[in-house]
Amino acid sequence: MPTVPFIAIEGPIGIGKTSLAKKLSARFDFHLLKEIVEENPFLGKFYDNIEEWSFQTEMFFLCNRFKQLEDIEQKYLRKNKAVIADYHISKNMIFARRTLPADKFDKYEQIYHILTKDMPVPNIMIYMHAxxxxxxxxxRKRGRDIEQNIKSSYLAQLADDYEAYMNEFEMLHPDIPVIRIDGDKMDFVKHQDDLENIISQVKQQMQYQQAISKH
Structure with missing residues (x-):
């Protein structure tokens, strides 16, 4: 049976995940799954005081992303309808490991594994870095008020965490291709050629997976 495309885009805050997801969704006519961010009532407090508000923030994200993926699986993937998401739920562990104290992280990790045990896994990952x-x-350009207090040191740590996580992801999931996009060299918003380059890579991976699934 052919594999229905389920593509997830990942990368640090502000890298352009949603912008790319929208463009790919429009080009391929795939359902667009956008993560809930600004609706998180704890996020502003979190950026002001990470230590105080990390557990509430991460639990809100986990529960909402779980519900989103559950809906996506039932309404689209099981009906053989393709989906492109501007996140992967495993990002929760990247943030939680960075922000939660050890005792709360242990509890969080247990809940995470229970919730995600049977969740659908993307068959293509796009990793954006810069x-x-x-x-x-x-x-700065996108101008979300809620993000203006983010410390540069936190963003730098997060970028390193993402790099380590994606390297590990490729080792643990050799069957899931990872398309890496260098945001310093490619700007798919300004340059159509860059967008076409990414689209070409996605097409190539989808064709390859369809070919594999037929054998």
Whole structure:
């Protein structure tokens, strides 16, 4: 049976995940799954005081993303309808490991594994990365008030965490291709050629997976 495309885009805050997801969704006519961010009532407090508000923030994200993926599985993937998401739920562990104290992280990790045990896994990952300067510039340009208090040191740590996580992801999931996009060299919003390059890579991976699934 052919594999229905389920593509997830990942990368640090402000890198352009949602912008790319929208463009790919429009080009391929895939259902767009956008993560809930600004609706999180704890997020502003979190950026002001990470230690105080990390557990509430991470639990809100986990529960909402779980519900979103559950809906996506039932309404789209099981009906053989393709989906592109601007996040992967495993990002929760990247943030939780960075922000939660050890005792709360242990509890969080247990809940995470219970909730995600049977969740659908993307069959293509797009990983967007860039230098801290590029990330800061993109955050500034999009102008979300809630993000203006994010510390540069936190963003730098997060970028390193993502790099380590994606390297580990490729080792643990050799059957899931990872398309890496260098945000310092590619700007798919300004340059159509860059967008077409990414679209070409996605097409190639989808064709390859369809071919594999037929054998």
């Amino acid at each position: 230098s801290l300067d590029t990330i800061l510039e993109r955050i």
